[in-house]
Amino acid sequence: MRKRFSIITLLLINWFILNAQHVPQHISYTQIYDYIDELAADGFIQVNSVVRPYTRDFIAEKLQEAQAYTDKMSKRQKADLYFYLNDYAIERDTLPKTYVHWTDKKSFDLSLVQPSFHYTDSNFKCRIVPLLGMDIIANQKGAVVKRWYGADLQMDIVNHVSVYANLRDNSFNGSWFLSDKYFPSATDKMYGARLSQPLFLNNLPGCEYKEASYGGDYSDMRGGIIAYCKWGSIGLIKDNITWGDSYNCSNILSGRAPSFPMITLNIKPVKWFELNYIHGWLVSNVLDSTNYYLENVGTDTEKKHYRPHNKFIAANMLTFTPIPKLDLSVGNAIIYAEQNVQPAYFIPIAFYKSIDHFLTKGTRTENQNSQLFINISSRNIPHLHLFASAFVDEIKFARFKPSNPQTNPISYKAGFNLTNWPLKNLSLVAEYTRSNIICYKHSIEPLSWKSNSYVLGHYLGDNAQEIFVSLRYRPIRSLYFDLSYTNAQKGNEYDYLRSNIIEIISQKPMQDVVWKQDLVSFDAIYEIFNNCYAKINISYNHARSSQPSSEPIEGEVRLTAQEYLDRYTPVFYQGKNITFTCGLNFGF
DSSP: OHHHHHHHHHHHHHHHHHSSOOOBOOTTOHHHHHHHHHHHHTTSOOOOOSEEOOBHHHHHHHHHHHGGGGGGSOHHHHHHHHHHHHHTOGGGTSOOOOEEEEEOSSSEEEEEETEEEEEEOSSEEEEEEEEEEEEEEEETTEEEEEEEEEEEEEEEETTTEEEEEEEEEEEEEOTTOOOTTTOOSHHHHHHHTOOOOTTOOSOSOOOOOEEETTEEEEEEEEEEEEEEETTEEEEEEEEOOEESOOSSOOSSBOSOSOOEEEEEEEEEEETTEEEEEEEEEOOOOOEEEEEEEEESTTSTTOEEEEEEOOOEEEEEEEEEOSSTTEEEEEEEEEEEOOSSOOGGGGOSSOOHHHHHHHHHGGGTOOOOEEEEEEEEEEOOSTTEEEEEEEEESOOOGGGGSTTOOOOOOEEEEEEEEEESSSSTTEEEEEEEEEEOTTTTOOSSGGGSSEETTEESSOTTOSSEEEEEEEEEEOOSTTEEEEEEEEEEEEOOEEOOOGGGHHHHHTSOTTSSOOEEEEEEEEEEEEEEETTEEEEEEEEEEEEEEOOOOSOOOTTEEOOOHHHHHHHHSOGGGSEEEEEEEEEEEEOO
């Protein structure tokens, strides 16, 4: 009896250790994601990387698994392993090693270096980290100063409920522009500091700016509550997510759009199958003329304040692992814009296009916007990660015939990451992305593959292609060098005009390259101690546009070369630029 009780106790302890602090690790912390990917490529652990973010307890679990292979690791890999284990100490039911701190060495630690508060006992865990940082970005046009501050709070209750909140206030200051040649007025300088806009073709995080005389401010609030157990979780969160393997920008869900609220479900009952599902509330940025508030009712100053149109997303991703290290994923999604949520789209394993037809065909009304996803990831060859993904907006197999000029509105990506071979601590990444005409678009704007007007998929949008190559070197613990080259091209811009859609999709993709950019970038990042970073970036970019030479058609957005450049590139980066960025921050 005593022996049986001991066994049950050990099983319960193991249960709790493997399920602590089920909080998403934000995708902006690229260093830990790259390290986890490196461990997987070297065969020390196995991960399904099609859906991110990972949770902190998942990362802690994988770091602990990797400890069994320290005899096969390089000196730098081992140093990184112990460094990251310290950052995920509370997930391992212990306190991290900190400096200049006050602690009882059992349950709590209040530290000034690194700034943080940790508490842990059998029923409650808590982690609070302040966020503070500044980047100075300068080229021949002047300088933009970005600063942010806030706090990150994470709590875990009885090892089955996690609550987290992350709030940061961001500011872009453009008052240091040097030349009136580019920015002749204060207003122009203000907008010149706004480097991320829905139409800009760059990979910077999306945001909704508030007005500011010096540039732009925006706040970013993420958080959620998640109930979980060993084989799955369900949560209500507001966060950024990525679906699809990629090292630069995914073509399914890239995470670039501002975070949005969603219900999440993750189920992994066996090693060979995993289900991920979301139902999200997107921001349409389209006013609904039937929905408004009334101000000063019954007076001469009565005014209507129109509200945005509803917009929802339901999506699932099913991953099968027929053999170790080979993940085959398939999923689908629907964007719908009804007055209220549709219960049928809360079914986690469903083909949403079929449900859509069931709901709309009887009344002969316009259906919603559905998509299909495919992702393949293989780490079966030592040190090599091969991956490919496809976003299918609509498909007809007759369009694949060479004699058919029509193209299917799909996006596809393929690439590889070669790690620690033939040289230790060196990685080579290469990927190619191609998106066809009107991929991500819809004739009804609230049904487009967007949120806050940012494309949910690849940042280049439709009718575009990108070549990305990166050489990454990590010589010592937490020191990260990255030399990359990006060739991005954008073809003719078309609206989804249903009356002429056949002619539009019959145009040759990339017939005219109306915008292109070459970008060479060198990054050096050093994590001084956990959650404290110093970084330097030197980049050369050449962004230019040209006038299309083909005959315009109905539905094409035909602009001058300068109008294309203004549409797709902030003035700060137009033309040829050598840009220097330096920054220091706590948190990420």
